[in-house]
Amino acid sequence: PMILGHRNPIVTEAVVNAIRDLGTCFGLPYELEIEAAQKVVDAVPGIEMVRFTNSGSEAVGSAIRISRAVTKRRLIVRFEGHYHGWQDTVYWSNHVDPVAAGDPSKPRPIPSGPGVPIELEDTLIVLSWNDPESFIKVMAERGHEVAAVITEPAVLNTGCIMPLPGYLELLRSETKKYGALLIFDEVITGFRFSRGGAQEWFGVTPDLTTLAKGLGGGFPVAAIGGSKEVMSIIAEGRYSHSGTYNANVIQCAAVSATMDILATPGIYERQRTLGFRLADGLSKIANEVGIPVIVEGIGTAFQMWFSDKPIHNWREADKYASEEMFTRWYREMLQRGVLFHPNHLENLFVSLVHTDEDIDKTLEAAQGALSAIAKNL
Structure with missing residues (x-):
């Protein structure tokens, strides 16, 4: 809300x-x-x-x-x-x-x-x-x-x-x-x-x-x-x-x-741009450290699935998405000052008041978090 x-x-x-x-x-x-x-x-x-x-x-x-x-x-x-x-x-x-x-x-x-x-x-x-x-x-x-x-x-x-x-x-x-x-x-x-x-x-x-x-x-x-x-x-x-x-x-x-x-002109376009920057950045970091993920959404609402296969419905989410990997990521991000929902079946939201600075901080934390996970795979 x-x-x-x-x-x-x-x-x-x-x-x-x-x-x-x-x-x-x-x-x-x-x-x-x-x-x-x-x-x-x-x-x-x-x-x-x-x-x-x-x-x-x-x-x-x-x-x-x-x-x-x-x-x-x-x-x-x-x-x-x-x-x-x-x-x-x-x-x-x-x-x-x-x-x-x-x-x-x-x-x-x-x-x-x-x-x-x-x-x-x-x-x-x-x-x-x-x-x-x-x-x-x-x-x-x-x-x-x-x-x-x-x-x-x-x-x-x-x-x-x-x-x-x-x-x-x-x-x-x-x-x-x-x-x-x-x-x-x-x-x-x-x-x-x-x-x-x-x-x-x-x-x-x-x-x-x-x-x-x-x-x-x-x-x-x-x-x-x-x-x-x-x-x-x-x-x-x-x-x-x-x-x-x-x-x-x-x-x-x-x-x-x-x-x-x-109804403010440009408000959604601005936030979608921020959201896609976050989503693309997370995907890029995960790829660089060798963790397979699929980032699915439209920017202002998305999820990062720890999966190497596309997910099109509940059964594929249940079969392919790693809850254990998501939980590890959640804990690593929390230690770095970034809070989101701990359940891999929930979402990542970019609100209409998040800023470029918020995205920068999140990506910086994600770099450290995903790198730490990759070292222990």
């Missing part, structure tokens, strides 16, 4: 002023809510109408239910290695045991934790990502039963895995063909790749989009948005999206201020 850094002064001031001048929660529409919503609509290609809520899990839960209500179907297609929140309907097959899941062309849905009713298994179809053949086959067999296909447009819940050329376009064309909805879970990718999200970056427009994290510049807020055709089910009162704290003053003030900052 810290796309603007910690305690961004502009966003913080906007929230404090809104609380002082307006209050915190009305339960009625108000001008700041409309202002924040319009800025999101203006930014994200697939959003013509939007509703605010409190977490990414809530947003995804609403998107799933909306898709079932609109299509009058029950099946949801999701992919191994993607994480869509903690709700029972989608808390399945995240970092799943490949042996338990079975055949990668038709995996068995596996709950991602205890307490998920196994009875929901038959409401899901789980597939391996970046596998066009299995997706086409499933849609040909059951496409007319599918309410929605939900996907991260780039998988940032398993390190960073980019879509193969044409894959998102395939998801879009097949869902349209069979009358299913396409949901982009942009809880992480939203506002990271570009102001319009990964959908703008890749040029593929979904029917529904879920947002959170970067949306509020560090404050807790999420959103569900989509086409008027789909979202009108809420506006017309045919579907209830209720919640005491939905679109509260704190959220909307944070969103409005954040969206203004993200």
Whole structure:
């Protein structure tokens, strides 16, 4: 969520002023809510109408239910290695045991934790990502039963895995063909790749989009948005999206201020340049010291896989990416004053306030860290 850094002064001031001048929660529409919503609509290609809520899990839960209500179907297609929140309907097959899941062309849905009713298994179809053949086959067999296909447009819940050329376009064309909805879970990718999200970056427009994290510049807020055709089910009162704290003053003030900052000309181009410099620098250092790595991402969000093979989906990440090597790198970097997530299935982010000096310091630390690892291989 810290796309603007910690305690961004502009966003913080906007929230404090809104609380002082307006209050915190009305339960009625108000001008700041409309202002924040319009800025999101203006930014994200697939959003013509939007509703605010409190977490990414809530947003995804609403998107799933909306898709079932609109299509009058029950099946949801999701992919191994993607994480869509903690709700029972989608808390399945995240970092799943490949042996338990079975055949990668038709995996068995596996709950991602205890307490998920196994009875929901038959409401899901789980597939391996970046596998066009299995997706086409499933849609040909059951496409007319599918309410929605939900996907991260780039998988940032398993390190960073980019879509193969044409894959998102395939998801879009097949869902349209069979009358299913396409949901982009942009809880992480939203506002990271570009102001319009990964959908703008890749040029593929979904029917529904879920947002959170970067949306509020560090404050807790999420959103569900989509086409008027789909979202009108809420506006017309045919579907209830209720919640005491939905679109509260704190959220909307944070969103409005954040969206203004993200509209700053050149801000993404600058940070992508920094991000690519970091990513390319890490790759170069690793290559020079003889450690095989693959750096995958678009600059502002990426991961350095300790692998000598490309990674296109969860099973390849599980098979080829070395957790042990990543942990050694994490510890060496921490000793040199650079902190990032210790899990190799998480990400490296370049925020919109990182500087050239930050990149220089990180690369200097990486030179020492990777050299130390190479000496002990």
